[in-house]
Amino acid sequence: MNQLMSRQEDAIAFNLLPHFPKSHFLPWTESAMRPSSLLVILNEVTIHNRSVIVECGSGISTLYLSLLCAGTNKKVISIDHDAAWQKIVAGQAESLGISLASTQFIAAPMKPCAHSPFGLEWYDTEVINKEMPDAKIDLLLVDGPLAYHAAIAKARYPALPFFRSRMADDFVVFLDDCNRAGEREIAQLWSKAYALTGQIMQMRGNVCMLHPPQSHRYNVY
Numbered sequence: 001m002n003q004l005m006s007r008q009e010d011a012i013a014f015n016l017l018p019h020f021p022k023s024h025f026l027p028w029t030e031s032a033m034r035p036s037s038l039l040v041i042l043n044e045v046t047i048h049n050r051s052v053i054v055e056c057g058s059g060i061s062t063l064y065l066s067l068l069c070a071g072t073n074k075k076v077i078s079i080d081h082d083a084a085w086q087k088i089v090a091g092q093a094e095s096l097g098i099s100l101a102s103t104q105f106i107a108a109p110m111k112p113c114a115h116s117p118f119g120l121e122w123y124d125t126e127v128i129n130k131e132m133p134d135a136k137i138d139l140l141l142v143d144g145p146l147a148y149h150a151a152i153a154k155a156r157y158p159a160l161p162f163f164r165s166r167m168a169d170d171f172v173v174f175l176d177d178c179n180r181a182g183e184r185e186i187a188q189l190w191s192k193a194y195a196l197t198g199q200i201m202q203m204r205g206n207v208c209m210l211h212p213p214q215s216h217r218y219n220v221y
């Protein structure tokens with residue numbers, strides 16, 4: 001029943017998402033974020049005027065964020081371990097008529113990571129340090145690296161420890177796939193370590209939204 005309802009939410013969200021300038025087939029797989037999660041994130045960017053958006057895990061989320069941010073002073077920084085995948089995403093942007101003028105891709109291969117208490121690899125932090133702009137991040141979207149089986153279930157943990165010192169005073173973090181035990185544990189660990197509050201939005205594709213408790217929040221759900 002919940003599955004059916006969340007698919008209905010996706011159908012509704014899909015109609016509300018902005019349309020791409022050109023009509024072209026977009027392969028939307030199980031690896032991609034759900035339309036209902038993307039709607040919450042685009043609501044967040046718009047309502048809370050987020051301007052420095054970092055995402056871990058390029059794909060359809062990059063396309064929608066780039067579409068929303070094109071022609072504004074907002075910036076999207078999209079990190080992926082797989083440069084070839086990012087080329088595919090950039091090719092899709094071109095086919096769909098999406099400007100990537102506001103988007104920076106960083107290809108950072110998987111490397112052992114000092115920020116993983118679980119001994120798991122994360123994106124090469126030297127590459128990120130070299131390529132990231134100085135600006136403070138006000139939206140962090142964590143939908144990578146791959147974490148789909150037990151041995152790598154907590155692969156996404158380093159994102160907030162690594163980026164915490166670069167976050168703006170007021171910020172929001174989205175962690176996708178919180179239907180999975182690994183991501184739910186990461187959300188709990190981050191909430192505790194960085195005194196964040198928030199919720200898992202089960203009817204919005206199981207994306208978790210965390211923010212400092214003192215943030216003045218409008219509804220983005």
Ligand SMILES: C[S@@+](CC[C@H](N)C(=O)[O-])C[C@H]1O[C@@H](n2cnc3c(N)ncnc32)[C@H](O)[C@@H]1O
Pocket residue numbers: 029031032033056057058059060061062080081082085143144145146
């Ligand atoms: C959960 S996906 C990220 C998806 C992205 N945020 C989106 O909304 O499409 C995590 C990683 O899987 C890889 N990936 C994405 N789509 C894929 C596909 N169709 N097949 C295999 N790997 C994929 C990419 O390297 C990506 O960073």
